[in-house]
Amino acid sequence: MFHVLAADSIKEEGLQPLLEQNGVQVHIGSVDSGIIDLQKIDALLVRSATKVTQELLDLMPSLKIIGRAGVGVDNIDIAEATKRGIIVVNAPDGNTISTAEHTFAMMSALMRNIPQAHSTVKNGEWKRNKFIGNELYGKILGIIGLGRIGSELAKRAKAFGMSVKVYDPFLTKERAAVLGVQLSSFDEVLAETDIISVHTPLTKETKGLLNEKTLSQTKKGVYLLNCARGGIIDEMALAHFIENGHVAGAALDVFEVEPPENHPLLKFDSVIATPHLGASTKEAQLNVATQVASEIRTFFENNPVANSINLPAMSKEIYEKIQPYHQLAKEMGKIVSECHNKGISELTATYSGTAAELETTFLTKALLAGFFENRIDMKVNEVNAIHIAKERGIMVGEKVTGNSYGYANTITVTASGDGESFTVRGTYIDHYGPRIVNLDGFNIDFHPSGNLLYIQHMDRPGVIGHVGKVLGDHDVNIATMQVGRKEAGGEAIMVLSFDKPLSIEMISKLESLQDIVTINSIVL
Ligand SMILES: NC(=O)C1=CN([C@@H]2O[C@H](COP(=O)(O)OP(=O)(O)OC[C@H]3O[C@@H](n4cnc5c(N)ncnc54)[C@H](O)[C@@H]3O)[C@@H](O)[C@H]2O)C=CC1
Numbered sequence: 001m002f003h004v005l006a007a008d009s010i011k012e013e014g015l016q017p018l019l020e021q022n023g024v025q026v027h028i029g030s031v032d033s034g035i036i037d038l039q040k041i042d043a044l045l046v047r048s049a050t051k052v053t054q055e056l057l058d059l060m061p062s063l064k065i066i067g068r069a070g071v072g073v074d075n076i077d078i079a080e081a082t083k084r085g086i087i088v089v090n091a092p093d094g095n096t097i098s099t100a101e102h103t104f105a106m107m108s109a110l111m112r113n114i115p116q117a118h119s120t121v122k123n124g125e126w127k128r129n130k131f132i133g134n135e136l137y138g139k140i141l142g143i144i145g146l147g148r149i150g151s152e153l154a155k156r157a158k159a160f161g162m163s164v165k166v167y168d169p170f171l172t173k174e175r176a177a178v179l180g181v182q183l184s185s186f187d188e189v190l191a192e193t194d195i196i197s198v199h200t201p202l203t204k205e206t207k208g209l210l211n212e213k214t215l216s217q218t219k220k221g222v223y224l225l226n227c228a229r230g231g232i233i234d235e236m237a238l239a240h241f242i243e244n245g246h247v248a249g250a251a252l253d254v255f256e257v258e259p260p261e262n263h264p265l266l267k268f269d270s271v272i273a274t275p276h277l278g279a280s281t282k283e284a285q286l287n288v289a290t291q292v293a294s295e296i297r298t299f300f301e302n303n304p305v306a307n308s309i310n311l312p313a314m315s316k317e318i319y320e321k322i323q324p325y326h327q328l329a330k331e332m333g334k335i336v337s338e339c340h341n342k343g344i345s346e347l348t349a350t351y352s353g354t355a356a357e358l359e360t361t362f363l364t365k366a367l368l369a370g371f372f373e374n375r376i377d378m379k380v381n382e383v384n385a386i387h388i389a390k391e392r393g394i395m396v397g398e399k400v401t402g403n404s405y406g407y408a409n410t411i412t413v414t415a416s417g418d419g420e421s422f423t424v425r426g427t428y429i430d431h432y433g434p435r436i437v438n439l440d441g442f443n444i445d446f447h448p449s450g451n452l453l454y455i456q457h458m459d460r461p462g463v464i465g466h467v468g469k470v471l472g473d474h475d476v477n478i479a480t481m482q483v484g485r486k487e488a489g490g491e492a493i494m495v496l497s498f499d500k501p502l503s504i505e506m507i508s509k510l511e512s513l514q515d516i517v518t519i520n521s522i523v524l
């Protein structure tokens with residue numbers, strides 16, 4: 001059974017793709033609710049409240065995938081999840097409109113003192129002169145981070161007669177022109193806008209983006225909005241600039257620590273706040289829950305997830321194209337590991353022909369995952385393969401060559417260390433399947449699957465016969481046999497396949513035969 005824990009009040013209606021899936025059991029409750037033994041959880045669904053830390057991951061040894069029902073993944077230790085081979089997916093566009101609308105509502109409320117005026121009316125007061133506001137019309141809005149939410153905010157601001165200046169280092173002039181916004185430098189946005197709204201993720205680069213120094217570069221009387229993440233605007237610096245009157249007001253949906261306690265910013269009348277409500281609409285919650293539940297189901301069905309933070313994005317069509325090569329690369333990783341069962345310090349994958357046109361880094365990661373499978377006692381997959389190689393001091397290289405050795409494509413992997421190396425070459429032939437076409441310099445041709453024996457021997461008369469006789473005497477049936485040699489009378493190899501794995505005793509018997517050099521068993 002595949003156990004999913006849906007924490008952080010994820011909308012149940014959206015969990016339908018998982019609830020109706022055979023073999024999947026969904027548990028609804030926080031991580032400390034005790035609803036399920038954390039050791040059994042295969043998939044964890046969260047919003048922003050659950051902090052997925054190293055300590056929490058330690059309690060979930062079976063965890064394979066984390067789904068963030070929302071955008072920001074700053075509450076998840078991505079590096080730690082990646083190290084452990086845990087895929088992290090999010091629901092990137094399910095709450096865009098809700099958050100943009102909320103930001104716009106906050107901006108209007110801030111400019112017209114709506115929350116402050118509202119509470120006075122509720123208290124029986126009628127202070128019309130106290131709450132003279134400002135129009136949005138004609139004002140310049142500065143948007144920092146013009147992604148999904150920033151773009152939707154820009155559209156709405158323009159519809160209200162505002163002009164929009166944008167700072168986003170990753171934005172092209174073309175995109176800015178399409179949206180009718182003015183692409184500006186960070187300093188220009190600071191100095192030339194009346195209202196500044198931040199819409200970046202919280203990262204090392206964006207933490208404290210608006211701080212003592214940069215806030216001092218803003219116009220006197222500027223208004224600030226943060227409906228992205230607490231910490232993008234340094235809270236203490238903001239308090240200072242509100243206190244000294246430089247910043248006229250701020251609207252905050254998010255805080256560095258949520259919920260904020262005795263927060264200095266909340267003492268100012270000119271600061272309005274909501275409890276992280278950007279994505280809290282029925283529509284957005286249904287969208288993000290459905291998106292992320294579908295992703296977990298896709299993963300459960302062994303299909304490629306679309307919105308992974310730590311895996312390359314791949315459409316189903318591309319995945320279907322790459323899948324046979326992916327399988328071949330993984331098997332080749334295992335073959336190298338078993339045939340060359342020594343320490344290695346370098347592993348190089350070389351791609352040619354149609355294989356070189358694919359997402360080769362994904363194939364190299366699969367190759368590494370296969371290589372490590374029987375070498376280390378932890379789950380290695382495409383998510384953590386590079387990390388594990390680095391941790392073990394293995395240099396991973398990737399090359400493309402124009403030489404396909406007469407095939408439509410080849411994948412060649414060379415593992416080396418301590419002055420020795422071993423090379424395997426494989427190809428994928430349409431309508432025929434994967435083949436290994438070269439093992440350590442010997443041309444050969446076999447299907448990489450099942451229980452194989454890789455035998456190095458001297459090219460002498462009778463060797464093949466002796467091997468066949470020993471196996472026959474013990475009632476072991478050889479399913480297929482391939483031989484290869486470089487020159488007559490020199491070294492040669494045999495690759496045999498069997499219906500069942502051979503016992504250690506059987507392999508020892510074969511090893512004791514004359515002219516046998518080494519034997520490696522490979523189970524694929
Ligand atoms: N208050 C709430 O409930 C919600 C908050 N959010 C927050 O909003 C953030 C943005 O969401 P989306 O627009 O969907 O993400 P997005 O990824 O579409 O947009 C982020 C934009 O920030 C830009 N950016 C990155 N680093 C930057 C930097 N140093 N300076 C300027 N721009 C930079 C990127 O180029 C990108 O265009 C999320 O990361 C999340 O933290 C998202 C949804 C709901």
Ligand SMILES: O=C(O)C(=O)COP(=O)(O)O
Nearest residue numbers: 047048049070071072279
């Ligand atoms: O999607 C995001 O990044 C959000 O901040 C929404 O957070 P939430 O799921 O409402 O806790």
